[in-house]
Amino acid sequence: MYSSITAGVAGTGFIGPVHVEGLRRLGVRVKGLSSATLALAEEACQQLNLEHAYADFDEMLADDELDVIHLAVPNVLHYPMVKAVLAAGKHVMCEKPLAMTSEQGRELVALASQSKLKAGVNYNLRFYPMNLEVKQRLAQGDARIFTVVGGYQQDWLLYDTDYNWRVLADQGGALRAVSDIGTHWLDLVHFTTGLEVEAVLADLSTVHPTRRRPKGEVSSFNNEKLRDEDLEAISITTDDCANILLKFKGGAKGQLFVTQVSAGHKNRLTYDIATSDAAYEFNSERPNELLIGRRGAPSEFLLKDPALLTGLPAPYVNYPGGHNEGFPDTFKQCFRSFYDAILAGDAENPAESLYASFEDGLRELVICDAIIQSHAEQRWVYL
Template identity: 75%
Template structure:
């Protein structure tokens, strides 16, 4: 049923090709791709076996065959490119964060509402089957949630010689570690628990106030051996790590540690949800396992298995138990949910993918986190 949809992807870096792969696995036609210029577009299309390299975003939007646009470009471009896509009548799946500021995000939410087009933010981690299972279990139990603790840690910016456009405030925003990966944790926790933050206390740290930028840009997660080139020293104001406390409506408390300078942590999101009846612990580097703790019973480890997960998770499991599903699968399943909505198979308000409203919520939280760090005080939302 998805073969009636034609999509174009903007972005030829790390994440753009991941979008292409996820879409193709659903049977969605990906006609072409836009890079930073026609040469990059052409090279990427040859590598990915796509038929049409676009020379400009205007050319992409003018293509009447394109039903939807996926934006996998630097953060600073999201706001303007989303506006243009909506004006051109295209559905939009945008990488996170939705925009650079909550004011921009609010405008995009309103434009999306008026357009009657489907719009989403790619918080793909929702679509690990275990996370959908936890969401079901918490909803069905109705058990009071006491606390949510966790972290998101990486090490790809550990050294002052590590560089990417994300470290620049004018390209990625005033927040970096929190915005780039911390918002994944925030979105996932809100989605799974249904909790809503009402106040934050944040402490942000820039471990490397200066970094060595290669003469010429590098891609995300580039190997050390590929970065042997001349450099220039630049000032950095964005956060390398952060500690954040949360007060949630209803009395629950939260604690998050975010870091892109933690050696050995390649891409690890963890949460531990403590409820009256049980605790649920998940680690993205072991995504097919859920640790369930109880006081009066044996602790358990639930392995991803469609025979054991019959609720919300079931449609988003494509392989039997013992056959692991991972990072690329979350893109496919996120896009499955999004294009089900495009095709009219999902009622309004029942979307499992993150909407622009969800994306705006994370921007409002980021504003509060920045303010809290500046004032070194609790900030209410």
């Protein structure tokens, strides 16, 4: 079914090959890659056994065989590249965040709407089966949501010698930990609960105002040890961690803790959704498990099993119970939802699509604006 669609991927860093793998597992033809240089594209294509390395992004745009382009490039490139893809008449799946500013995001939402093309943002964590199960349970019941608390913790920027383009405001944006991983949590909470953020109270912290950068570029999650003479000091203004209080429309309250300097936590997203009926607890480092808390009955420990996850989660569970599905599977399943929409064409019902739209991407940018303002002014900011 998906083999009728041909895709190209821009970006050969950490996440570009993840897109390639997810697409190929789905059955999509991935013709090739573009990168910062032709040499990088050729190296990646050889490693991934792809047929074509594009000399540059413009050559990829000009390829009439490509129906879809995936953008797995630094944040600063999202806005101009999305505009170029839409202008070229191709569907686009963009890594988060959608753009550097909400003004850019609004423009991209308008352009995507005018183009009639499919446009998505890769908030892939929606597609852990247990998150789909929580979404279904909350939608089917009439329980009132009281609170949503949780966080996203990593340690890959723990030391002052840890460096990546994401720490630079001109490459990643004014926010870093919040934008890079915090928006995953915010998007997931909106997706599962349907709650809309009404106001934020934020406290941001830069643990390392000075980092020591390698005198050559490094990739994400690189553990290479460098000598002092190989490093240069740079000033950092982006956040290493953040505490954020949330007010949701309708009265529910929330709390989000985000950090990229928490030793031992490699990629830990957690939430605890407390309702008048039950509480739902999820941890992305144990993504095949869901704890369902009860007051007047025994609590449940639900393991991922296609025999038990019916309805909404069912199409996104591809392995039997006891056969774990993890991070790479979320990409495949996100792309499944997106490519189903492409195949449906005008018959697609956006209300039934599970992938994050450009409107969803814009929502996170608007929340980030409010977080920046709240921290600067040390007060609640209403959206």
